[in-house]
Amino acid sequence: MAEAARKPGIGYSLPRREDDRFIRGQGTFVADVSAPHMAHMAVLRSPLPRARIRSINATRAFTLPGVLVVITGELLARRNLAWMPTLSGDVQAVLAVDEVRFQGQEVACVVAEDPYTAHDALQLIEVDYEPLPALVDPTEALSPDTPLVRADKSDNRCYEWEVGEAEATDRAFAAAAHVTTLDTYYPRCHPAPLECCACFADVDPDEGRARIYLTSQAPHAHRTILAQLMGLPEQQVQIISPDIGGAFGNKVPLYPGYVVTVAASYLLRRPVRWIEDRTGNLLSTGFARDFRMHGELALNADGRILGLRVRLLSDHGAFYADAQPSKFRAGLFHIVTGSYDIPTAHISATGVYTNKAPGGVAYRCSFRVTEASYLIERLVTTAAFELDVDPAELRRRNFILPEQFPYRSATGFSYDSGDYRAALDLALEKAGYEELRREQEEGRRRGRLVGIGMSSFTEVAGAGPSKDYDLIGIKMFDSAELAIIPTGKAILKLGVQSQGQGHETTFAQIVGHELGISPADVVVHHGDTDNSPYGLGSFGSRSTPTGGAATAVVCRRLLNKAKKIAANLMEVDDDDIAWEPGRFYLKSAEDQEVTIQQVAAAAYTNPPDGMEPGLDAVSYYDPPQLTFPFGSYVVAVEINPETGEWKVLKFVAVDDCGVRINPMIVDGQIMGGLTEGYAIAAMQSIDFDAQGSSSSSNFEDYLVPTAWETPRFELHEMVTPCPHHPLGAKGVGESPTVGSPAAFVNAVVDALSHLGIRNIDMPLTSDKVWEAIEESRPRKAPG
Numbered sequence: 001m002a003e004a005a006r007k008p009g010i011g012y013s014l015p016r017r018e019d020d021r022f023i024r025g026q027g028t029f030v031a032d033v034s035a036p037h038m039a040h041m042a043v044l045r046s047p048l049p050r051a052r053i054r055s056i057n058a059t060r061a062f063t064l065p066g067v068l069v070v071i072t073g074e075l076l077a078r079r080n081l082a083w084m085p086t087l088s089g090d091v092q093a094v095l096a097v098d099e100v101r102f103q104g105q106e107v108a109c110v111v112a113e114d115p116y117t118a119h120d121a122l123q124l125i126e127v128d129y130e131p132l133p134a135l136v137d138p139t140e141a142l143s144p145d146t147p148l149v150r151a152d153k154s155d156n157r158c159y160e161w162e163v164g165e166a167e168a169t170d171r172a173f174a175a176a177a178h179v180t181t182l183d184t185y186y187p188r189c190h191p192a193p194l195e196c197c198a199c200f201a202d203v204d205p206d207e208g209r210a211r212i213y214l215t216s217q218a219p220h221a222h223r224t225i226l227a228q229l230m231g232l233p234e235q236q237v238q239i240i241s242p243d244i245g246g247a248f249g250n251k252v253p254l255y256p257g258y259v260v261t262v263a264a265s266y267l268l269r270r271p272v273r274w275i276e277d278r279t280g281n282l283l284s285t286g287f288a289r290d291f292r293m294h295g296e297l298a299l300n301a302d303g304r305i306l307g308l309r310v311r312l313l314s315d316h317g318a319f320y321a322d323a324q325p326s327k328f329r330a331g332l333f334h335i336v337t338g339s340y341d342i343p344t345a346h347i348s349a350t351g352v353y354t355n356k357a358p359g360g361v362a363y364r365c366s367f368r369v370t371e372a373s374y375l376i377e378r379l380v381t382t383a384a385f386e387l388d389v390d391p392a393e394l395r396r397r398n399f400i401l402p403e404q405f406p407y408r409s410a411t412g413f414s415y416d417s418g419d420y421r422a423a424l425d426l427a428l429e430k431a432g433y434e435e436l437r438r439e440q441e442e443g444r445r446r447g448r449l450v451g452i453g454m455s456s457f458t459e460v461a462g463a464g465p466s467k468d469y470d471l472i473g474i475k476m477f478d479s480a481e482l483a484i485i486p487t488g489k490a491i492l493k494l495g496v497q498s499q500g501q502g503h504e505t506t507f508a509q510i511v512g513h514e515l516g517i518s519p520a521d522v523v524v525h526h527g528d529t530d531n532s533p534y535g536l537g538s539f540g541s542r543s544t545p546t547g548g549a550a551t552a553v554v555c556r557r558l559l560n561k562a563k564k565i566a567a568n569l570m571e572v573d574d575d576d577i578a579w580e581p582g583r584f585y586l587k588s589a590e591d592q593e594v595t596i597q598q599v600a601a602a603a604y605t606n607p608p609d610g611m612e613p614g615l616d617a618v619s620y621y622d623p624p625q626l627t628f629p630f631g632s633y634v635v636a637v638e639i640n641p642e643t644g645e646w647k648v649l650k651f652v653a654v655d656d657c658g659v660r661i662n663p664m665i666v667d668g669q670i671m672g673g674l675t676e677g678y679a680i681a682a683m684q685s686i687d688f689d690a691q692g693s694s695s696s697s698n699f700e701d702y703l704v705p706t707a708w709e710t711p712r713f714e715l716h717e718m719v720t721p722c723p724h725h726p727l728g729a730k731g732v733g734e735s736p737t738v739g740s741p742a743a744f745v746n747a748v749v750d751a752l753s754h755l756g757i758r759n760i761d762m763p764l765t766s767d768k769v770w771e772a773i774e775e776s777r778p779r780k781a782p783g
Contacts, residue, residue: 008509008512008519009509009510009512009513009514009516009519009581010509010510010513010659010660010661010727011659011660011661011663012509012662012663013662013663013664013665014505014509014519014662014664015505015664016502016504016505016665017504017505017508017520018243018498018502018504018505022243027243028242028243029195029198029242029243029244029245030195030198030199030200030213030214030215030242030273030275031195031198031273031275032242033200033213033242033273034200034271034273035200035202035271036271037270037271038200038270038271038272038273039068039111039112039113039264039268039270039271039272039273040111040112040113040114040115040117040118040272040273040274041109041110041111041118041257041260041261041264041272041273041274042109042110042112042115042118042119042121042122042274043106043108043109043122043256043257043260043274043276043280044106044107044108044109044110044122044125044127045103045104045105045106045107045280045283045284046096046100046102046103046104046105046107046127046129047103048100048103048129048131048693049100049101049102049103049134049136049355049356049688049691049692049693050099050100050101050102050131050132050133050134050135050355050692051099051100051129051130051131051132052098052099052129052130052132053096053097053098053099053100053107053127053128053129053130054128054129054130055126055127055128056072056074056107056108056125056126056127056128057125057126057127057128058070058072058108058124058125058126060124060125060126061110061121061122061124061125063124064112064117064120064121064124065117066112066113066114066117067110067111067112067117067118067121068111068112068113068268069110069111069264069267069268070108070109070110070111070121070125071095071108071109071110071111071260071263071264071267072095072097072107072108073093073094073095073096073097073107073108074097076094076095076260076263077097079263081094081229081230081259081263082094082095082097084225084229084254084256084259085225085229085254085472086253086254086319086320086321086322086358087221087252087253087254087321087322087323087324087471087472088320088321088322088323088324088326089320089326089472090158090319090320090321091152091319092256092319092321092358093105093106093256093319094106094256094259094260095107095108095109095256095260099132099151100129101149101150101318101319101355102284102317102318102355102356102357102358102692103283103356103357103692103693103694104279104280104283104284104357104694104697105284105318105357106256106257106260106284107127108122108125108127109257109260109264109274110122110125111264111268111272115275132147133147134355134691134692135147135149135156135353135354135355135692136354136355136356136688136689136690136691136692137354138290138292138313138314138315138352138354139292139313141156141157141352141353141354142155142156142157142350142352149318149353149354149355150318150319150353153353156352156353156354157350157351157352157353158314158316158320158329158351158352158353159320159329159330159349159350159351160329160348160349160350161328161329161330161348161349161350161351162346162347162348162349163334163346163347163411163412164334164344164345164346164347164410164411165344165345165346165410166346168307168343168344168346169307169308169309169344169345169346170346171344172298172306172307172343172344173296173298173306173307173309175298175300175306176298176299176300176306176307177299177300177301178298178299178300178301178383178386178387179296179297179298179299180296180297180299180379180382180383180386181294181295181296181297182293182294182295182296182375182378182379182382182758182759183292183293183294183295183759184293184295184374184375184378184759184761185291185292185293185761185762186289186290186291186293186370186371186374186375186762187289187290187684187685187686187687187761187762187763188287188288188289188290188315188356188685188686188687189287189288189289189363189680189684189685189686190250190281190282190285190287190288190362190363190684190686190696190702191246191247191248191249191250191286191288191362191363191364192250192281192282192699192702192704193245193246193247193248193250193251193281193499194245194246195215195244195245195246196215196275196276196277196278196280196281196285197215197250197251197255197257197258197276197281197285198213198214198215198273198274198275198276199212199213199214199215199257199258199261199262199273199274200212200213200214200261200271200272200273200274201213201261201262201264201265201266201271201272201273202265202270202271202272203232203262203265203266203269204269205266205269207236208232208233208236209236209237210226210230210232210236210237210238210262210265210266211238211240212226212237212238212239212240212258212262213239213240213241213242214239214240214241214258215241215244215245215247215251216239216241216244216251216497216527216537217241217244217247217249217251217252217497217499217537217538217539218252218323218471218497218536218537218538218539219239219240219241219497219527219528219529219537220239220495220529220532220534220535220536220537221471221472221474221536221537222239222254222258223237223238223239223529224474225254225472226239226254226258226259226262229259230259230262230263230266237529238528238529238530239528239529240527240528240529240530241497241526241527241528242527244497244498244499244500244527245499245500246499246500247499247500247539248362248363248364248499248676249286249288249323249361249362249363249364249365249539250281250285250286250362250363251499252286252323252361252362252537252539253285253286253321253323253359253362255284255285257274257276257280260274261273261274278698278699279697279698282686282694282696282697282698282702283357283694283697284357285357285359286321286323286358286359286360286361286362287317287357287359287360287362287363287686288359288360288361288362288363288365288370289360289363289365289370289371289680290314290315290316290360291312291313291314291315291368291371292312292313292314292315293310293311293312293371293375294310294311294312295308295309295310295336295375295376295378295379296308296309296310297379297380297382297383299383299387302397303383303387303389303393303394303397303398304397304398305340305341305342305398306342306343306344307342307343307344307345308336308337308342308344308345308346308376308379308410309345309346309347310336310345310346310347310348310375311347311348311349312330312333312347312348312349312350312371313349313350313351313352314330314349314350314351314352314360315352315354315356315360316351316352316353316354316358316359316360317353317354317355317356317357317358317359317360318353318354318355318356318357318358319353319358320351320353320358321358321359321360322359322360322361323361323362323471323539324361324367324368324471325367325463325464325468325469325470325471325476326470326471326472326473327468327469327470328367329349329351330347330349330351330368331361331365331367331368331369332366332367332368332369332372332460332463333347333349333367333368333369333371333372334347334372334411334412334413335369335372335373335409335411335413335458335459335460336372336373336375336376336411337376337409337410337411337413338372338373338376338377338380338456338457338458339395339399339400339418339420339456339457339458339630340376340380340395340398340399340400341398341399341400341401341404341407342398342409342410343410344410345409345410345411347411355692356688356692356694363676363737364673364676364733364734364736364737364738365734365737365738366459366460366461366540366541366734366738367460367463367540369459369460369734369738370734370737370738370741373455373457373458373459373738373739373742374741374742374745377454377455377456377457377739377742377743377746378742378745378746378759380394380395380398381453381454381742381746381749381750382758382759385753385758391453391454391746391750392424392428392433392454395420395424395454395456396421396424399420399421399424399456400415400418400420401421402418402419405417405418406723413460413626413628414625414626415458415628416625416626416627416628416722416723416724417628417720417721417722417723418458418628418630418656418720419656419718419720420456420458420630420632422718423456423630423631423632423654423656423718424454424456424632424654426632426654426716426718427454427631427632427633427634427652427653427654427716428454428632428634430634430652430654430714430716431452431634431636431650431652432650433452433634436450436452436636436650437452440452440751443638444754447641448638449638449639449640449641449751449752450636450637450638450639450649450751451636451637451638451639451746451747451748451749451750451751451752451753452634452635452636452747452750453634453635453636453637453742453743453744453745453746453747453748453749453750454632454633454634454635454743454746455632455633455739455740455742455743455746456630456631456632456739457630457631457632457633457735457738457739457742458628458629458630459541459628459629459630459731459734459735459738459739460626460627460628461540461541461542461545461626461627461628461629461730461731461733461734461735462540462541462542462545462546462623462626462627462725462730462731463476463540463542463546463626464476464542464623464626465622465623465624465625465626466622471536474536475536475622476536476542476546477535477536477546477620477621477622477623478494478495478496478535478536478537478542478546478547478549478550478620478621479494479495479532479533479534479535479547479550479618479619479620479621480492480493480494480495480507480533480547480550480551480553480554480618480619480621481493481494481532481533481554481616481617481618481619482511482551482554482555482558482616482617482618483614483615483616484515484517484558484562484596484600484603484615484616485600485604485615486600486601486603486604486605487597487600487601488517488521488595488596488597488598488600488601489517489521489522489523490511490515490517490521490522490523491522491523491525492507492508492511492522492523492524492525492551493524493525493526493531493532493533494507494524494525494526494532494533494535494547494550494551495526495532495533495534495535495536495537495547495550496526496535496536496537496538496542496543496546496547497526497527497537497538498526498527498538498543499538501538501543501665501669501733502662502665502668503524503526503538503543503547504524505519505662505665506544506548506661506662506665507522507524507547507548507551508520508522508523508524509661509662510548510551510552510555510661510727511551511555512581513581513661513727514551514552514555514556514559514581515555515558515559515581515582515596516580516581516582516583516596517582517596533618533620534620535547535550540734541629541731541732541733541734541735542731543731543733544661544727544729544730544731544732545623545626545627545722545725545729545730545731546621546623547621548661548725548727548729549621549623549725549726549727549729550619550620550621551619552726552727553619553621553726554617554618554619556726557617557619558615558616558617559579561603561611561615561617562584562596562599562600562603562615563577563579563584564608564611565599565602565603565607565608565611565615566584566594566598566599567584568602568606568607568608569594569598569599569602569606570584570586570592570594572586576588582595582596583595583596584599599615600615603615623724623725624724625724627658627722627725627729627730627731628722628730629655629656629657629658629730629731629732629735630656630735631653631654631655631656631718631735631739632654632739633651633652633653633654633674633739633740633743634650634651634652634743635648635650635651635652635740635743635744635746635747636648636649636650636651636747637649637744637747637748637751638751639748639751639752639769639773640766641773642770643766643770644765644766644767644768644769644770644771644772644773645766645769646682646748646751646764646766646769647711648678648711648712648744650714651674651711651712651713651714651743652714652716653670653674653713653714653715653716653736653740654716654717654718655670655715655716655717655718655732655735655736656717656718656719656720656730657729657730657731657732657735658719658720658721658722658725658727658728658729658730658731659719659721659722659727659728659729660717660719660729660732661727661729663717666732667715669732669733669736670713670715670732670735670736671713671715671736672736673732673733673734673735673736673737673740674713674736674737674740675705675710676736676737677736677737677739677740677741677743677744678705678709678710678711678740678744679703679704679705680737680741680762680763681740681741681744681745681762681763681764682705682709682744682763682764682765683703683705683709683763683765684702684703684704684763685762685763686702741762744764745760745762745764748760748764748769752769752772752773752776755773755776756776757772757773757776760772
């Protein structure tokens with residue numbers, strides 16, 4: 001067997017090759033990009049959530065030495081740049097012209113010779129604001145007496161959307177022996193990536209050429225939008241997304257700072273760089289969640305679920321700026337039936353405008369799947385309390401069974417594969433569930449509050465099939481271009497974009513697995529629109545389901561050509577040879593072989609007569625279906641009844657993401673996702689006062705868990721290969737954050753269930769838990 005065939009491919013925990021440069025401080029981020037004569041931009045943001053702009057006076061700012069230009073909305077309006085498109089088909093102000101609509105909105109930008117001068121000049125801009133009443137509570141948005149957030153809209157409604165069968169669901173509820181109802185709020189939170197947004201632009205107006213470095217999860221889509229917005233030929237616009245310091249969905253939207261940086265470079269005819277600060281990032285960029293959910297579960301006398309009904313209200317802020325498939329206004333929330341065989345369901349959703357920052361889909365949620373999973377898992381646990389059935393047993397009674405796959409859900413999803421009971425049973429076994437229940441019972445007798453929570457989630461990933469999935473009209477395929485060069489090494493170019501997931505390692509392993517080339521001999525390029533095939537980028541756990549599939553497909557496409565070259569070298573017919581990774585060999589004499597390296601050399605030096613030289617190809621992969629990762633999490637917590645503080649005693653995770661390309665990288669993704677799930681459940685919320693001012697604009701107020709707070713996670717795996725993916729992979733980036741918040745909340749509520757407590761909205765801060773305990777205590781009669 002060829003030596004190359006024994007090189008690690010899929011299933012090996014290869015060290016991440018990109019980490020070598022990161023741990024030595026050799027990564028290249030947008031903040032590291034510079035050029036001669038580069039200018040620096042700073043953004044002036046509104047301190048008020050809503051106000052009319054009477055005037056902007058930048059005279060004093062212009063007097064500061066080093067200031068080059070002050071850009072306002074009025075200046076942009078003259079060039080038809082005052083508004084830009086969002087990825088949800090709305091428009092968003094680039095710089096406010098007549099009115100500011102949320103605290104932190106971009107009002108003006110200063111470009112100067114250095115960043116310090118640019119920031120100092122912001123203090124010299126005089127903006128005359130006329131404060132206006134802000135709409136903060138989304139439940140008031142549709143009242144006829146509520147003022148409009150947007151004068152260009154007829155009301156404060158973003159959308160009305162529904163899915164499912166209302167009449168069939170009503171009949172199921174009419175026949176139910178028991179109905180469980182839950183009203184819960186999934187609070188607004190923020191991805192808070194380590195690196196904030198940034199842009200470097202070098203535009204030559206005469207040639208119409210632009211080189212733009214951008215913190216982008218979707219560089220090709222951003223190129224298309226920026227080219228159309230700026231009036232530049234798209235082929236002359238190069239977007240480079242270098243190393244990205246985390247994103248979690250936060251760097252999918254197009255932001256005003258990007259547009260103004262490009263416009264400033266165009267105006268000044270010199271490079272301009274903008275680096276966002278933390279307050280600007282938390283106040284103005286894509287947030288997550290902010291769903292108010294009303295769920296109802298109909299069950300029969302045996303605890304079988306008959307139907308599900310959901311009404312939800314989504315707060316989108318001042319502009320509808322989600323990044324999600326245009327066909328699905330509430331994202332993929334209709335996966336809310338989860339892992340359960342629910343005969344009928346109906347979901348209705350309303351999105352509204354408020355005087356808050358726009359967004360709503362970022363933060364490892366795979367298009368609102370996180371909110372959906374949270375609701376159904378909270379509903380099932382609540383139903384178990386009400387029916388006095390063990391939460392694990394109620395789940396077992398209602399799981400979709402393995403023999404039911406492929407399974408068509410009541411809301412239209414076609415699940416590909418799964419074994420939900422096996423995942424839950426494994427998690428319960430590893431957690432020592434029966435012993436935990438005994439410990440809980442014994443603890444209650446001694447005044448201890450121990451709770452056990454669980455979540456059996458199904459995610460939907462890999463968007464998506466082009467017949468249903470697009471962003472602003474661009475179909476959600478993805479791509480891979482592969483060249484095997486004469487020495488047998490490989491150059492792979494991807495349409496997906498890494499933000500720290502380890503693509504340079506993982507995708508090299510796919511090539512190694514398919515072709516028998518050592519991953520060390522595969523160079524992976526991504527993030528440069530001049531040097532990669534068009535793709536939609538990385539978000540919604542789609543890198544491996546789409547980009548990984550495209551890589552496998554292009555490898556197999558090259559193998560078809562390589563086989564003909566190998567047969568020519570061995571002077572036999574194509575049918576006389578067989579392939580195993582790294583070599584072609586004679587079926588009749590397996591020791592007679594031609595290696596992939598020999599084939600590569602021949603492709604350029606000795607191709608068969610009539611064959612085009614070279615060994616390269618490109619694949620644009622349009623997935624036939626979504627993928628459905630799943631898992632079960634079990635968590636045990638203990639609550640201090642005197643303070644409401646809770647701590648995690650044990651957390652067991654079982655994830656099935658199909659075939660794992662690099663198990664170590666998968667485990668890292670799961671650990672990170674579980675940490676973020678814990679943060680959301682325990683401490684994170686973007687809060688506003690009654691006037692619309694945010695109290696979460698820095699890391700003193702918006703908390704990020706450190707190693708001190710983060711619990712230990714015990715990880716286990718199952719592997720149910722995806723039947724339609726070339727590698728059997730399903731994706732894993734978002735699954736832990738999809739499944740874990742409900743497990744934490746279910747555990748805390750379980751600890752308090754004997755007190756009659758059924759719900760506490762996240763984040764479960766100690767004061768909220770303590771207040772719930774106090775309110776459950778019997779009240780003394782007045783003396």
